[in-house]
Amino acid sequence: MPSIRLVIVASIFATVVLGFPSTTLKARVVSEQDLHPSYDYVIVGGGTAGLTVADRLSEDSRKTVLVIERGLLDQREEAFWIPLLAGQVPAKYLYNMTSTPQIGSHNRTFRLQAGCVVGGGSAINGMFFDRGSAGDYNLWRDLGNSGWGWDDLLPYFKKSETFHPPDSATVEKFGITYDMSVHGTSGPIHASYPTFLYPAVKNFLAAWKEFGSHNPIDGTSGDALGAFWTANALDPNGYIRSYARNAHYDRVESRANLHLLPAHAVTRVLFQGTTASGVEFMPVGDSRRTKVNAKREVIIAAGAPHTPQVLQLSGVGPSELLKKLHIPVVVNLPGVGHNFQDHPLLFADGVLTNDLDPNPSYSANETWLEGERFKYDTNRTGFYTTSSGNAAAFIPLHELTNRSEELVAAYAAQDPKLQFPTGTDSTIIAGWRAQRDALVSSIRAGTVAATEYANGPTAWMGVVLIKPLSRGSITINSTDPLANPVIDYGFYKNSVDVDIQVEAVKAWRRVLSMPSWQALGAQPIDPPNNITSDEDLREYVIQVSMPTTSHPSGTAGMLPRNLGGVVGPDLRVYGVSKLSVVDASIIPMIPATHISSTVYAIAEKAADLIKARNA
Ligand SMILES: Cc1cc2nc3c(=O)[nH]c(=O)nc-3n(C[C@H](O)[C@H](O)[C@H](O)COP(=O)(O)OP(=O)(O)OC[C@H]3O[C@@H](n4cnc5c(N)ncnc54)[C@H](O)[C@@H]3O)c2cc1C
Ligand SMILES: *[C@@H]1O[C@H](CO)[C@@H](O)[C@H](O)[C@H]1NC(C)=O
Numbered sequence: 001m002p003s004i005r006l007v008i009v010a011s012i013f014a015t016v017v018l019g020f021p022s023t024t025l026k027a028r029v030v031s032e033q034d035l036h037p038s039y040d041y042v043i044v045g046g047g048t049a050g051l052t053v054a055d056r057l058s059e060d061s062r063k064t065v066l067v068i069e070r071g072l073l074d075q076r077e078e079a080f081w082i083p084l085l086a087g088q089v090p091a092k093y094l095y096n097m098t099s100t101p102q103i104g105s106h107n108r109t110f111r112l113q114a115g116c117v118v119g120g121g122s123a124i125n126g127m128f129f130d131r132g133s134a135g136d137y138n139l140w141r142d143l144g145n146s147g148w149g150w151d152d153l154l155p156y157f158k159k160s161e162t163f164h165p166p167d168s169a170t171v172e173k174f175g176i177t178y179d180m181s182v183h184g185t186s187g188p189i190h191a192s193y194p195t196f197l198y199p200a201v202k203n204f205l206a207a208w209k210e211f212g213s214h215n216p217i218d219g220t221s222g223d224a225l226g227a228f229w230t231a232n233a234l235d236p237n238g239y240i241r242s243y244a245r246n247a248h249y250d251r252v253e254s255r256a257n258l259h260l261l262p263a264h265a266v267t268r269v270l271f272q273g274t275t276a277s278g279v280e281f282m283p284v285g286d287s288r289r290t291k292v293n294a295k296r297e298v299i300i301a302a303g304a305p306h307t308p309q310v311l312q313l314s315g316v317g318p319s320e321l322l323k324k325l326h327i328p329v330v331v332n333l334p335g336v337g338h339n340f341q342d343h344p345l346l347f348a349d350g351v352l353t354n355d356l357d358p359n360p361s362y363s364a365n366e367t368w369l370e371g372e373r374f375k376y377d378t379n380r381t382g383f384y385t386t387s388s389g390n391a392a393a394f395i396p397l398h399e400l401t402n403r404s405e406e407l408v409a410a411y412a413a414q415d416p417k418l419q420f421p422t423g424t425d426s427t428i429i430a431g432w433r434a435q436r437d438a439l440v441s442s443i444r445a446g447t448v449a450a451t452e453y454a455n456g457p458t459a460w461m462g463v464v465l466i467k468p469l470s471r472g473s474i475t476i477n478s479t480d481p482l483a484n485p486v487i488d489y490g491f492y493k494n495s496v497d498v499d500i501q502v503e504a505v506k507a508w509r510r511v512l513s514m515p516s517w518q519a520l521g522a523q524p525i526d527p528p529n530n531i532t533s534d535e536d537l538r539e540y541v542i543q544v545s546m547p548t549t550s551h552p553s554g555t556a557g558m559l560p561r562n563l564g565g566v567v568g569p570d571l572r573v574y575g576v577s578k579l580s581v582v583d584a585s586i587i588p589m590i591p592a593t594h595i596s597s598t599v600y601a602i603a604e605k606a607a608d609l610i611k612a613r614n615a
């Protein structure tokens, strides 16, 4: 083995009274000239899933692991660790992707957010840390993925986290309930509650019960149907963000068999015949290309926007597209880049004329904010320990509207062919039909939610279409590996998706009329009360919605190959060997949840699968 010189990257200490907790200060990277010529595993993308898999595979000191990440290591800028400042990540750590004009919404274009940084989405996300319902994951299993139901994934959700229950005073004051039996107590990602919570969350939860839904004891127990408290990806040791970088990289930095190469983009996977043998990569900002071998597997974890890009650049994808770009076809896999899903939403606005204290209007008060910042800096308490909220409601369609069966029947009657442009590969259409049929059964059985209402301490709420049936695509239109892929959300292409949003807005008005909201003087503002007809509400929904909650998924779907799948339940790419995908792109149907905890669970399971076949 050549000697390995490891570069110590100086970390910038925040100049607050309590600086960044020193246990995670030493980040180590390897520079290009110090790479081995080959590794057992080469991982493409050092994001949420990539770092999780790298951590687990490098537990065996005899196996060498290289992670190549296009983004930089964060320099401990406050946005990466102070929960309240999550939205202030500097632009150099972000992608700049914009969609094509979306025909479902007056040809508007929309950004797609993603982190270009070690840690990926987990470094920049809102830290909301919930799970889908059992029905969400059982759908994956029932689509042909044995081993991917709720019971199969629960051990991996647990393995991924250490859950810190709220203290008894908080439990008493806010009525938080939880079930320790569904939580991990020794995993790398820390889940906990901030030290500051809004009292009106109790009204939000009670109102949904009055509405006719319920309050699960623990929304991460597989029962995520109803309104419940949720923790954050927050390390209570210092009240800092818990993310893939500090949990799965800094924590294991002493492992000599784990190398991280940031600021380098993988340009393609190399094949000998149809066996992946390594990758080619380039420094960002330099066109020089270098190769590295993978003895056991190349593992793709570039995230749902970029995993299809890497596969397509490598000759794995729809052959027509590849031929057009003069990319030699390694395997014709029409599903690569299709089945793109996210969570569309709109914000319904309302006021509480008789709100409780404290409430979200406080954050407009600079004096108050300064005091809260002081509390965080000196004592690690207060408002700055909060991120994107601690409650949400996930409401099944039959609880939302009397039109549930009518809407489900409308989905069931749709012609799969008409969901796609003419010429679309038949396996992709068959895959949509299979997903549609499975979703229709789940909605009828009431095992999945239709709408999320986030996050609830005010009458202003995100109304999120949480089980859409519209599907988009992500495809390259250039062989430049640093060019943005073409993002088509396929947003609201399916008219029933819009109908469900219309019912969801009406249900929002009704929930505001429940006693627990009325006690706070809840009144809807937008949409205004004079927009009443379904037709007018439809137009409203189309005009104000956005296609993304930054949950891109499904672009290298885990589905049978004859259903447009890209990977099987072993996460290996069809038609080639020694190549797997382990990130949010494998999600066959987006679960009714914020997806980071699901991505960690997928990656934990992926690592076990990869270890087992390479033992
Ligand atoms: C702004 C935002 C807010 C969010 N809020 C929440 C939330 O509150 N709660 C929640 O649960 N989820 C949230 N999410 C979603 C969640 O964070 C993501 O779904 C998850 O992090 C995705 O993980 P991943 O491993 O699939 O991809 P990522 O974590 O994005 O990792 C992919 C990595 O691959 C790298 N890469 C791409 N191409 C290449 C290449 N060619 N070569 C080398 N490297 C490459 C990327 O730079 C990136 O670091 C949010 C996401 C965003 C962006
Ligand atoms: C996005 O734009 C910002 C600001 O121009 C830039 O610093 C950053 O490098 C861009 N991101 C990528 C991935 O190119």
Ligand SMILES: *[C@@H]1O[C@H](CO)[C@@H](O)[C@H](O)[C@H]1NC(C)=O
Pocket: 101, 103, 106, 107
């Ligand atoms: C959207 O764009 C398409 C294709 O360019 C065009 O046919 C259509 O009329 C446009 N729709 C609207 C509402 O502008």
Ligand SMILES: *[C@@H]1O[C@H](CO)[C@@H](O)[C@H](O)[C@H]1NC(C)=O
Pocket: 365, 366, 367, 368, 371
């Ligand atoms: C702003 O906050 C300070 C500190 O909590 C408080 O004294 C003051 O009354 C607040 N101002 C307003 C207008 O609410």
Ligand SMILES: *[C@@H]1O[C@H](CO)[C@@H](O)[C@H](O)[C@H]1NC(C)=O
Pocket: 375, 379, 381
């Ligand atoms: C400091 O934190 C403790 C809990 O950790 C809390 O009880 C106390 O009120 C806080 N002090 C200040 C000044 O915020």
Ligand SMILES: *[C@@H]1O[C@H](CO)[C@@H](O)[C@H](O)[C@H]1NC(C)=O
Pocket: 401, 402
């Ligand atoms: C749904 O139907 C029931 C019974 O027919 C009726 O009482 C109720 O008001 C209806 N709810 C809505 C929101 O229309």
Ligand SMILES: *[C@@H]1O[C@H](CO)[C@@H](O)[C@H](O)[C@H]1NC(C)=O
Pocket: 098, 099, 100, 477, 478, 485, 486, 487
């Ligand atoms: C690729 O598509 C984008 C729009 O998504 C466009 O801006 C760009 O010019 C296209 N590039 C090529 C080479 O066609």
Ligand SMILES: *[C@@H]1O[C@H](CO)[C@@H](O)[C@H](O)[C@H]1NC(C)=O
Pocket: 528, 530, 531, 532, 536
């Ligand atoms: C609703 O009322 C507003 C003014 O309050 C008006 O501008 C708008 O046109 C009305 N919309 C409808 C659909 O009546």
